[in-house]
Amino acid sequence: MSAISATRQSxxxxxxxxxxxxxxxxxxxxxxxxxxxxxxxxxxxxxxGSYVPWGLWVAMYIYFIGLSAGAFLLSSLxxxxxxxxxxxxxxxxxxxxxxxxxxxxxxxxxxxxxxxRFWEVxxxxxxxxxMAWMVWLYTAYFILVLVEMxxxxxxxxxxxxxxxxxxxxxxxxxxxxxxxxxxxxxxxxRKVLKLLGTLGIPLAIxxxxxxxxxxxxxxxxxxxxxxxxxxxxLVSALASGGALLTFVVAALWPSRRSAEFRNLVSLLGxxxxxxxxxxxxxxxxxxxxNLYASIPAAAGAYREMLFGSNWWVFWLVHLAVGSLVPILLxxxxxxxxGSVGLAGFLMAVTFLAVxxxxxxxxxxxxxxxxxxxxYQEAGLSxxxxxxxxxxxxxxxxxxxxxxxxxxxxxxxxxxxxxxxxA
Amino acid sequence: MTTDNQPSPASAPEEEVPAGERRSFLKWxxxxxxxxxxxxxxxxxxxxxxxxRQSTTASQSAPGAGSSPPVPSAPSSPDFENLLLRMQNGLxxxxxxPVDQRRWVMVIDLRKCVGCxxxxxxxxxxxxxxxxxxxxxxxxxxxxSYPNVSRxxxxxxxxxxxxxxxxxxxPVGATYKRPDGMVEIDYDICIGCRYCxxxxxxxxxxxxxxxxxxxxxxxxxxxxxxxxxxxxxxWDRAKGSPVGNVRKCTFCLHRLDAGMLPACTTxxxxxxTYFGDANLPDSLVSELIASPNVMRLKEELGTNPRVYxxx
Numbered sequence: 094m095s096a097i098s099a100t101r102q103s104x105x106x107x108x109x110x111x112x113x114x115x116x117x118x119x120x121x122x123x124x125x126x127x128x129x130x131x132x133x134x135x136x137x138x139x140x141x142g143s144y145v146p147w148g149l150w151v152a153m154y155i156y157f158i159g160l161s162a163g164a165f166l167l168s169s170l171x172x173x174x175x176x177x178x179x180x181x182x183x184x185x186x187x188x189x190x191x192x193x194x195x196x197x198x199x200x201x202x203x204x205x206x207x208x209x210r211f212w213e214v215x216x217x218x219x220x221x222x223x224m225a226w227m228v229w230l231y232t233a234y235f236i237l238v239l240v241e242m243x244x245x246x247x248x249x250x251x252x253x254x255x256x257x258x259x260x261x262x263x264x265x266x267x268x269x270x271x272x273x274x275x276x277x278x279x280x281x282x283r284k285v286l287k288l289l290g291t292l293g294i295p296l297a298i299x300x301x302x303x304x305x306x307x308x309x310x311x312x313x314x315x316x317x318x319x320x321x322x323x324x325x326x327l328v329s330a331l332a333s334g335g336a337l338l339t340f341v342v343a344a345l346w347p348s349r350r351s352a353e354f355r356n357l358v359s360l361l362g363x364x365x366x367x368x369x370x371x372x373x374x375x376x377x378x379x380x381x382x383n384l385y386a387s388i389p390a391a392a393g394a395y396r397e398m399l400f401g402s403n404w405w406v407f408w409l410v411h412l413a414v415g416s417l418v419p420i421l422l423x424x425x426x427x428x429x430x431g432s433v434g435l436a437g438f439l440m441a442v443t444f445l446a447v448x449x450x451x452x453x454x455x456x457x458x459x460x461x462x463x464x465x466x467x468y469q470e471a472g473l474s475x476x477x478x479x480x481x482x483x484x485x486x487x488x489x490x491x492x493x494x495x496x497x498x499x500x501x502x503x504x505x506x507x508x509x510x511x512x513x514x515a
Numbered sequence: 516m517t518t519d520n521q522p523s524p525a526s527a528p529e530e531e532v533p534a535g536e537r538r539s540f541l542k543w544x545x546x547x548x549x550x551x552x553x554x555x556x557x558x559x560x561x562x563x564x565x566x567x568r569q570s571t572t573a574s575q576s577a578p579g580a581g582s583s584p585p586v587p588s589a590p591s592s593p594d595f596e597n598l599l600l601r602m603q604n605g606l607x608x609x610x611x612x613p614v615d616q617r618r619w620v621m622v623i624d625l626r627k628c629v630g631c632x633x634x635x636x637x638x639x640x641x642x643x644x645x646x647x648x649x650x651x652x653x654x655x656x657x658x659x660s661y662p663n664v665s666r667x668x669x670x671x672x673x674x675x676x677x678x679x680x681x682x683x684x685x686p687v688g689a690t691y692k693r694p695d696g697m698v699e700i701d702y703d704i705c706i707g708c709r710y711c712x713x714x715x716x717x718x719x720x721x722x723x724x725x726x727x728x729x730x731x732x733x734x735x736x737x738x739x740x741x742x743x744x745x746x747x748x749x750w751d752r753a754k755g756s757p758v759g760n761v762r763k764c765t766f767c768l769h770r771l772d773a774g775m776l777p778a779c780t781t782x783x784x785x786x787x788t789y790f791g792d793a794n795l796p797d798s799l800v801s802e803l804i805a806s807p808n809v810m811r812l813k814e815e816l817g818t819n820p821r822v823y824x825x826x
């Protein structure tokens with residue numbers, strides 16, 4: 094009886110997988126078309142220009158980077174803080190941080206005017222530029238995540254190397270000939286992980302706080318010029334990263350029936366809820382203070398965000414779908430894995446709206462009154478809505494991230510052996 | 516005619532010509548010019564001729580009163596000199612100095628600006644600017660409500676700030692303050708991240724997205740593919756930079772180096788734009804920015820712009 098239902102269930106799962114694969118393939122094809130356009134037509138496909146120089150791709154960049162920093166900080170909580178109830182998802186958290194980091198870097202590279210010159214940030218950095226600092230810090234972070242991930246999966250690679258196909262090949266390649274799976278070696282791994290995780294905490298804080306500072310230091314844009322920004326970025330990174338991790342664990346964890354799994358998801362849900370509440374508090378501080386003070390450059394941008402032509406990005410996408418629904422799900426259905434996972438999914442996806450509402454409103458108020466009408470032509474507009482080309486390139490990055498994640502998830506030892514067998 | 520290098524003491528008392536006498540002065544000016552050509556043909560510098568002639572006529576006419584009609588003098592006055600020539604001369608003197616001793620400033624007289632946008636167009640042509648890139652838009656404001664309205668036109672070039680917020684943010688140091696105070700962008704280094712655009716409080720920086728005006732027309736015009744010479748180098752847009760770069764007003768550095776005034780300055784139909792070296796105490800711009808009716812945009816930010824407005 095149970096065998097029959099299990100078969101039926103896996104048949105249903107299979108149907109879902111086909112649908113998802115088809116959706117993914119369509120997104121990837123459309124995204125690739127956008128990417129080709131990006132390389133053949135350059136920035137002509139984009140709606141950002143001289144007056145709104147940063148658009149969807151910059152918003153997506155800070156979105157991905159936020160997810161990465163959030164997922165990483167949670168993984169550090171596990172390896173450094175020794176939160177044992179979460180220990181099992183450590184590797185998955187690290188891998189999520191890695192994939193979202195790569196996606197963020199890919200997006201911002203595609204945004205550059207001269208992609209072939211990106212290496213200049215390494216060869217001739219300007220130490221007074223927050224952007225140079227950010228690049229250096231996330232390079233260090235990138236290396237740290239890679240090394241930490243290796244130590245986290247190293248022992249499992251030893252057993253995985255006998256697997257067939259890609260998984261075995263990857264295991265053999267990535268183990269670099271290190272096949273020591275003794276207890277001593279595992280203990281050493283754990284110590285290294287703790288050390289790297291400890292190093293990673295200040296690094297992730299500096300690096301993502303730095304992204305917030307990148308906006309915060311711009312005195313010309315009172316909307317961004319807030320000392321709260323680096324901290325707001327950290328809180329929102331934790332909230333969005335936690336949400337993504339909750340969704341990933343709820344959706345993909347192999348041992349779905351164990352009470353431990355339910356407890357794990359429930360705990361992740363509660364952490365995410367707390368972080369979301371904190372993030373909303375920070376948002377309230379920014380919005381209320383600036384609106385009350387009514388200094389045009391800042392208050393005008395907030396008014397534009399709340400009541401301008403793209404008001405729905407804040408109210409509907411971020412507040413209703415991305416905050417209210419998840420809060421209701423996390424409060425009233427915290428024991429349901431499906432509900433918590435859905436809450437994580439909604440929050441993680443709609444957080445792009447928060448990022449768009451950071452990047453865009455800061456640029457739509459003309460810095461000198463009347464400039465918007467002074468000389469009008471393509472590229473000189475204070476109105477900004479991402480073009481289809483920008484969306485397609487964004488779609489490419491997202492589908493690429495999903496592909497990489499899927500390959501890694503199925504071919505790397507990211508979940509513990511015991512969980513798979515259960 | 517006074518030039519920057521000839522602040523002749525003899526001409527000083529003559530400078531105060533009451534406005535009512537201008538018409539008669541204009542009449543005399545023609546005669547004086549003829550006299551100058553005839554009497555001082557051997558002189559090569561007109562200003563010197565004017566200066567010395569004035570002193571001689573003054574000494575001659577006093578004792579000989581009544582005997583013969585006085586020979587009209589050619590009073591020289593700042594009101595009537597060719598300001599473009601004066602600025603041009605100042606330019607030559609500034610260029611003779613070491614580069615770090617020059618202090619280029621621009622002065623825009625808002626009372627004289629009629630909002631014709633000639634400067635904007637001249638700049639577009641001079642620098643081969645594509646769609647989406649404009650160095651000097653003219654902002655139009657209507658003040659008051661109908662029928663009691665006035666209009667104000669504010670051309671907005673790059674302010675070449677002495678404390679520029681845009682240079683420090685550049686991750687690769689591609690934009691910096693030159694010894695003569697100009698804020699330069701090195702098109703060969705700029706990675707096109709556009710961070711500096713967000714940092715400029717005047718929206719003076721623009722992004723070259725690679726557009727052409729005539730690209731989608733039946734025939735893309737060859738003139739649009741011609742190179743420009745910003746910062747004294749040849750830039751071929753068809754081959755790359757400055758496409759993908761951030762671009763802004765350079766005060767026409769390439770023209771300055773050739774001894775020419777910026778395109779906006781020579782094109783201004785009302786003579787509302789002045790340009791020169793503020794480190795020359797007797798230059799036109801030095802005189803103008805010493806007046807009390809001078810203001811700069813967003814002074815409160817502490818950017819210390821080098822573009823002054825007369826109001």
